[in-house]
Amino acid sequence: xxxxxxLTATLMAIMTTVAMFSINAANAAGTYNISCKNNAYGMQxxxxxxxxxxxxxxxxxxxxxxxIANQYLIQGTEAYVGNDCIYAxxxxxxxxxxxxxxxxxxxxxxxxxxxxxRIDMAYSAANSGASATGxxxxxxxxxxxxxxxxxxxxxxxxxxxxxxxxxxxxxxxxVRLDSMSFDGSASSYSxxxxxxxxxxxxxxxxxxxxxxxxTTFNSGTYAQDVSTYGVYLAYKTSRLQLDFGMGQGDSNIxxxxxxxxxxxxxxxxxxxxxxxxxxxxxxxxxxxxxxxxPSASYRTLDMDIAAFTDDRSDEQGTxxxxxxxxxxxxxxxxxxxxxxxxxxxxxxxxxxxMKLSANYGKxxxxxxxxxxxxxxxxxxxxxxxxxxxxxGETKATDYSDSIRVGGGVNFMFGSAITGGLRVxxxxxxxxxxxNYVAGNISIGF
Numbered sequence: 001x002x003x004x005x006x007l008t009a010t011l012m013a014i015m016t017t018v019a020m021f022s023i024n025a026a027n028a029a030g031t032y033n034i035s036c037k038n039n040a041y042g043m044q045x046x047x048x049x050x051x052x053x054x055x056x057x058x059x060x061x062x063x064x065x066x067x068i069a070n071q072y073l074i075q076g077t078e079a080y081v082g083n084d085c086i087y088a089x090x091x092x093x094x095x096x097x098x099x100x101x102x103x104x105x106x107x108x109x110x111x112x113x114x115x116x117x118r119i120d121m122a123y124s125a126a127n128s129g130a131s132a133t134g135x136x137x138x139x140x141x142x143x144x145x146x147x148x149x150x151x152x153x154x155x156x157x158x159x160x161x162x163x164x165x166x167x168x169x170x171x172x173x174x175v176r177l178d179s180m181s182f183d184g185s186a187s188s189y190s191x192x193x194x195x196x197x198x199x200x201x202x203x204x205x206x207x208x209x210x211x212x213x214x215t216t217f218n219s220g221t222y223a224q225d226v227s228t229y230g231v232y233l234a235y236k237t238s239r240l241q242l243d244f245g246m247g248q249g250d251s252n253i254x255x256x257x258x259x260x261x262x263x264x265x266x267x268x269x270x271x272x273x274x275x276x277x278x279x280x281x282x283x284x285x286x287x288x289x290x291x292x293x294p295s296a297s298y299r300t301l302d303m304d305i306a307a308f309t310d311d312r313s314d315e316q317g318t319x320x321x322x323x324x325x326x327x328x329x330x331x332x333x334x335x336x337x338x339x340x341x342x343x344x345x346x347x348x349x350x351x352x353x354m355k356l357s358a359n360y361g362k363x364x365x366x367x368x369x370x371x372x373x374x375x376x377x378x379x380x381x382x383x384x385x386x387x388x389x390x391x392g393e394t395k396a397t398d399y400s401d402s403i404r405v406g407g408g409v410n411f412m413f414g415s416a417i418t419g420g421l422r423v424x425x426x427x428x429x430x431x432x433x434x435n436y437v438a439g440n441i442s443i444g445f
Contacts, residue, residue: 036085036092036261037312037336088260089178090381094268094310094340095215095222095255098180098379098396100303105347105376106164106186107209107226108301111247112278114160114190115205116297119234119243122156122194122201155195163187166213167433170397175219176260180379180396180431182222184213194232201234205247217381220257220266227251228274241282249274251303259312268340270308276301293355300348310338345377362413368406368424374399402429406436 085092167183187210194203209226230247251272256265282295312335350373357366379396406424426434 033263034261034315035259035264035312035335036088037259037338038261038315038334085260088176089383090180090217091175091178091219091258091260093218093381094257094338095182095213095218095220096253096268096270096305096340096343097381098217099182099213099215099222100224100253100272100305100343101345101347101377101379101399102166102168103186103209103211103224103226104301104303104345105349105374106166106211107188107228107274107303108276108278108299108347108349110162110186110188110209111190111205111207111228111230111276111301112245112297112299113162114188114207115192115230115232115245115278116243116280117160118158118190118192118194118203118205119201119232119241122196123234123236123241155193158192158194160190161188163436165435168397168431169433170431172216175217175258178381179217180381181216182213183216184211184222186211192232199236201232201236201243203232205230205232205245207247207249215255215257218257220255223254225252226274228276230276239283241284242280244279246275246277248276253305255310257310262313262315264313266310266312266338268308268310268338270306270340272303272305274301274303289359291355291357291359295351295353295355297351297353298349299351300346303345305343305345307342308340310340312337347374347376349374349376362411364410366408366410368404368408370404372402372404374402374429397431399429399432402432403427 090098164186165184166186168180170179170181172179172181188208190205190207192203192205194201206229207227209224211222211224211226213222214220215222226249228247228249230245232243232245234241234243236242251274253270253272255268257268258264259266276299278297278299280295280297282293285292285294314335351370353368353370355366355368357364376399378398381396404424404426408423424436426432
């Protein structure tokens with residue numbers, strides 16, 4: 001008896017495992033293993049297709065196969081296609097429509113972060129009486145930077161590097177249910193030269209941002225390389241510091257996503273033109289060992305993405321399905337590529353910041369806070385061709401407010417070794433996670 005129960009349980013476990021693998025395989029590709037843009041799919045029939053469904057009736061025979069009345073049935077034994085493509089919204093959307101706005105925000109933050117830190121560093125070096133060959137370092141929110149001051153004719157050279165981890169945290173179930181979930185990283189560098197004229201500083205900067213993102217929402221990837229060049233101006237009095245910058249550049253974008261019909265990779269690539277502007281005003285208040293620096297800043301970046309074509313692969317295997325549905329005349333129908341329209345995304349942020357530091361000689365701890373009011377082009381995705389009855393569909397997030405919370409410590413060991421460490425995060429930005437940890441070290445000579 002025990003053996004019988006054991007064999008029964010074992011058989012049920014095996015059958016369940018097989019069923020699970022079968023379900024996964026079925027979910028991996030569409031019902032008939034053909035591209036969502038194969039002309040035989042029926043999508044081109046529009047509302048006529050999605051309203052009544054093109055089905056094959058079990059009552060249909062070779063003698064009446066051409067009778068229209070038997071081809072268009074609300075109910076039948078076999079559907080013309082599955083629901084893999086007609087219910088896909090974000091899952092059938094190119095990544096530029098969802099990710100580009102956040103990349104624009106990362107790009108302008110990287111540029112402004114580098115330039116603002118350089119300006120602060122230049123005035124700090126000037127106030128400390130740095131020599132003609134002096135190197136100065138500063139902690140940045142997402143990396144480190146260094147400069148060689150007044151090397152040739154009073155001209156200074158500087159470089160900056162940083163990185164961020166990022167994630168859209170919307171819930172994700174599978175690629176056929178609307179979501180904007182994605183995650184990845186971005187790295188940036190800036191190189192510049194500048195010169196002081198009394199209390200004024202004038203410089204030029206070349207910046208680059210590389211993103212590497214996994215677009216979970218469409219089972220694909222998104223890579224964007226942003227290159228810009230610009231100018232910046234600054235002026236400092238005993239109490240106030242003003243700076244302004246502007247620039248332009250271009251970008252290369254490469255995307256992949258998954259054809260929900262036949263599981264093939266859809267490849268796309270395009271370019272974008274970029275313009276940016278930023279400005280800041282800050283004040284310095286000192287009382288004993290404490291320094292308080294309130295600031296207000298504005299930054300904006302426009303990205304014009306050129307129209308392009310998403311290349312869907314031709315059918316690689318034999319289409320499965322009943323002969324009444326896919327005859328010798330239509331089972332080799334070609335696959336139509338997707339035309340992706342040009343797109344403009346903009347990000348605009350006003351920040352109110354406050355930095356508090358305390359000088360304890362060899363240790364200078366500090367707290368850095370800012371409130372950001374943001375207007376970034378929100379993500380969008382295709383409308384579903386059919387209704388899947390999912391009334392709780394996730395909508396595109398409209399980013400508005402966030403708080404940047406950071407803190408750290410700068411240190412000095414003797415006169416030869418100085419450095420710093422900083423950690424922080426972006427909080428309060430809907431459906432978003434962004435963290436950083438950074439450090440730098442300087443060895444004198």
